[in-house]
Amino acid sequence: MKEKEFSVIPSYKSSLPPGTMVIGRWNGGRYLIQRLLGQGANGIVYLVKQVESAKLYALKMGFDTIDIQSEINVLKALQQQGKRRVAAERNPSFLVEVDDYSLQGREIPFYVMRYVKGQPLRTFLAQQGGKWMQVVGLHLLQQLRSLHETGWVFGDLKPENVLVAPYGEVELIDFGGVSGMGRSVKQFTEWYDRGFWGAGGRTAEPSYDWFSFAVVCIHLLAEDSLKKAANQLPQTRSHTDLLAIVGSEPSLAPYREWLKRAIMGDFRDTRESCAVWKELTLGARTQRKRIRRSTPRWMVGAFVVSLSLLICAVYLTLRF
Numbered sequence: 400m401k402e403k404e405f406s407v408i409p410s411y412k413s414s415l416p417p418g419t420m421v422i423g424r425w426n427g428g429r430y431l432i433q434r435l436l437g438q439g440a441n442g443i444v445y446l447v448k449q450v451e452s453a454k455l456y457a458l459k460m461g462f463d464t465i466d467i468q469s470e471i472n473v474l475k476a477l478q479q480q481g482k483r484r485v486a487a488e489r490n491p492s493f494l495v496e497v498d499d500y501s502l503q504g505r506e507i508p509f510y511v512m513r514y515v516k517g518q519p520l521r522t523f524l525a526q527q528g529g530k531w532m533q534v535v536g537l538h539l540l541q542q543l544r545s546l547h548e549t550g551w552v553f554g555d556l557k558p559e560n561v562l563v564a565p566y567g568e569v570e571l572i573d574f575g576g577v578s579g580m581g582r583s584v585k586q587f588t589e590w591y592d593r594g595f596w597g598a599g600g601r602t603a604e605p606s607y608d609w610f611s612f613a614v615v616c617i618h619l620l621a622e623d624s625l626k627k628a629a630n631q632l633p634q635t636r637s638h639t640d641l642l643a644i645v646g647s648e649p650s651l652a653p654y655r656e657w658l659k660r661a662i663m664g665d666f667r668d669t670r671e672s673c674a675v676w677k678e679l680t681l682g683a684r685t686q687r688k689r690i691r692r693s694t695p696r697w698m699v700g701a702f703v704v705s706l707s708l709l710i711c712a713v714y715l716t717l718r719f
């Protein structure tokens with residue numbers, strides 16, 4: 400697993416102020432820093448304006464050349480595959496430019512990517528409500544599906560790596576953990592790692608991502624129970640704890656069948672996992688609608704009373 404903490408932060412790892420102009424050493428691209436978007440173990444991400452086009456982008460400066468280069472390689476490969484696919488369903492131009500920036504005598508590698516206007520998954524659900532998991536989950540699985548179908552596994556799937564736009568569209572960010580199918584997962588985070596739960600190996604395969612996504616759901620919808628289970632000793636901790644949470648937490652009820660199958664790695668492929676998710680969540684929604692649409696009891700009562708009064712009135716009129 401990658402080392403995620405730094406004891407002393409050297410100046411090139413601290414963020415640059417807004418207004419700083421980043422000029423690429425090799426391509427000469429000019430980007431004006433607007434603000435910091437986020438900072439992780441691998442680098443710092445800024446919102447920048449490309450001077451030539453005045454367009455907004457996200458620019459990531461890496462702390463480690465090898466790490467950022469492997470991230471760039473994955474993005475490039477995905478880009479190529481995106482272009483090759485007849486109608487690349489998504490905008491293929493995620494990666495815009497790769498270059499180095501000279502700062503205090505150091506060459507800092509950076510890449511420019513599409514700016515994703517969205518909120519981290521946890522913030523989005525906290526603001527919009529847990530029910531949105533149905534929509535967001537499907538979009539996320541569809542993203543994983545296109546990744547898997549092109550031979551990649553996301554690996555380090557966790558709430559921080561998922562940005563959600565206002566209508567629930569999802570964008571995965573941080574491709575540092577993406578591994579080719581069949582290789583070893585190169586970056587992971589304990590709770591979402593199936594090895595941590597003794598539920599399987601760390602080979603990059605679709606089931607690795609299904610498992611992580613299942614834990615993401617449990618984390619966001621039943622956090623206390625997950626914390627309790629994760630804090631057990633490694634000898635006692637196992638995926639059966641996760642299955643028990645899934646079986647007992649009411650907030651997970653709409654996803655129960657999907658979660659159990661994901662934890663057990665029990666889908667044929669990610670296409671099937673999308674279909675099952677869709678069926679379960681759509682099923683739950685139509686059922687709710689049906690219940691909401693059925694005629695309220697008071698209305699039925701009122702109708703019966705009015706009908707009886709009408710019959711009496713007609714009877715009395717005819718009689719006299």
Ligand SMILES: Nc1ncnc2c1ncn2[C@@H]1O[C@H](COP(=O)(O)OP(=O)(O)OP(=O)(O)O)[C@@H](O)[C@H]1O
Pocket residue numbers: 436437438439440441442443444457459512513514515516559560572573574575
């Ligand atoms: N394309 C983007 N558009 C908008 N915001 C972004 C984008 N890419 C990254 N961010 C923001 O920057 C933060 C850090 O980015 P990223 O996760 O790529 O860094 P990292 O160093 O690889 O992090 P980690 O420690 O999770 O490995 C993200 O959590 C997100 O808030």
